[in-house]
Amino acid sequence: MRPRKPTNKIPPIAAKKAVESDLGTRKKNLLTQSQDLESIAKSLTGVDVNSALSIDERAQQGAMYLDATYWFVGIYDRMQYDEDKNVAKAVLQNRLGFYAYMLDMAVDQTNGYLGLTRVPAVAQQGQRIRDELRAAKVKLDEIAASLK
Secondary structure, three states: OOOOOOOOOOOOOOOHHHHHHHHHHHHHHHHHHHHHHHHHHOOOOHHHHHHHHHHHHHHHHHHHHHHHHHHHHHHHHHOOOHHHHHHHHHHHHHHHHHHHHHHHHHHHHHHHHHHHOOOHHHHHHHHHHHHHHHHHHHHHHHHHHHOO
């Protein structure tokens, strides 16, 4: 059996460096906004603290999805054999679709929690998180489109 040679006929993710940079920036933004919201939540009670912590949880989930995507993209890009890359591409497309769906759900859930909050600071921070989650979903959709 002859050893396989790298062929790299399958196209890489478009602008991989920019993708990784954007994913990292969005993750950092979500984590920073999450920390800010946690600080605000310390002074709240009752329904207000529950809304803030629920929004914060969506930000944490979003950061987790972006982190996972970052690693999947990196692994996919480093593969050298077309057979391996085809399998990894299918997995990456599946994960991108799933994470984009989950981010979309997080946006909807965040909107629901925003409707419950009575604290302007929580509403403002929650809107920032919601917008960042939405932008992250768009980015995942763009990555998926570059794989077709």
